[in-house]
Amino acid sequence: MALSLEHTEEYMRDPRKHQFSPYADNGGTSIAIAGDDFVMLASDTRLSQGYNVLSRNHSKCFKLTSQTLLSSTGCLADVLTLTKILEARLTNYAHEHLETMSTTAIAQLLSTLLYWRRFFPYYVSNILVGFDEDGKGVVYHYDPVGHMEKMTYCASGASVTLIQPLLDNLVGGKNMKDGRTTPITQDFAKRLIHDGFVSAAEREIATGDGCTIYTITKDDVTEETFKLRKD
């Protein structure tokens, strides 16, 4: 049937709505690597929009509980809203159940929160890290609409295409003759994160300025920073 598109209901909305974009890309990259008794989560500290650097010390990592950390990159407006809602839900849970939510429960909650906005998504790439029921380090990776995958290492955000292959090779042992035989040590993970960010900052404009690495163990969360190139 010859029905022209501009006469359908879809194309006859309020004019102002076509002028305005509700999303922005604020860049940012994060890496997570899990070991048997630790997890590391790192993100760069550049906040950008297009070619502008808005801030040079803006961490994308959020400490949700003493054992669970979240890193969110993408549209900062959505990042702020999502983390605010998540933190409120965790506080409510803690008050109702008199204990903090487990990493696995938070992982499912985050997926549900993302899927609630399936048709007006949060434009955010998330990595959630913590410990599973057996006490082993875990990394959960999400797409913007709530698809969740449990892994032991992953990268996300602006430089994911530069860093993920590196991790696949050196942590996952992909396409190696014998694969990976030795367990991941904290020292190895830290050096890998460092090299990953330094390399990404060379080639990707939305990544740079500095990097914060959080290391979670059974006992505590430690934080350390190093500098990246500022151009």
Next chain:
Amino acid sequence: MNISRQLVNPMLWSGGPVPGEFYEFPRICRKTESDPLKHTLYPSTSGTSVVGFTYKDGVMIAADTKGSYGSLSRFMDIDRLFKATDQAVLACGGDIADYQFIKDVIEQKVRDDECAGSMKVLDAGSLHCWLTRVLYNRRTRFDPLWLDCVVAGFKAGKPFLGFVNKIGMAYEADEIASGFGVHFSLPMIRDARDKKSELTKEEARKLMRECMKILYYRDCKAHHKYQIADITAEGVKIDVCDFKKETNWDVAFYGN
């Protein structure tokens, strides 16, 4: 539905008359309610850059007083900066009407707090946080407040400087600018900070004047008259400055 549209070849030629319908002659523009160009054809009054940075004793923030109507310099003496409380100042770029609306809402909020006998005054951190929620809500409803807000003041006794824009994108930093200020003022402030990490009040004022002057030279929607707010532990001081007499436009006559 019109029968003619169901014909195999409804139009005689592309854009031409259709059997059984009135023909719309080309170039006779009929502006209807659903015209998608409406917003850009009829711009409303807007303000340009806002610049702010922290210094040794507090925070300084400035905005010029021009209201532009598209490329027309429509109003020369408009407020784009106001004191919400003794600990919070808000300055906005973007739509002036939206700024005046949010200003009224904030002033009423502050009055409500006062009348309710609240022990705490609204500080810059709280105002910034509240603005992120309001602006994000409006963008999610596709009815945004067209603003770039810079909130300056104190949060829990420490200097605070924060930014929120029309989609609810918000961050805190030691130097913040919106509009052309991002390109011209931010590098100047970061450069000054690299040379000397803690600026004194005099240095901060001089730097701000230099920032506003460069913006006046380079941004055709900027103005020589500007409001500057200085927020310290003692309170808020708002001045109106003008550097028209200092500017040098010799280059405009070069070669004439």
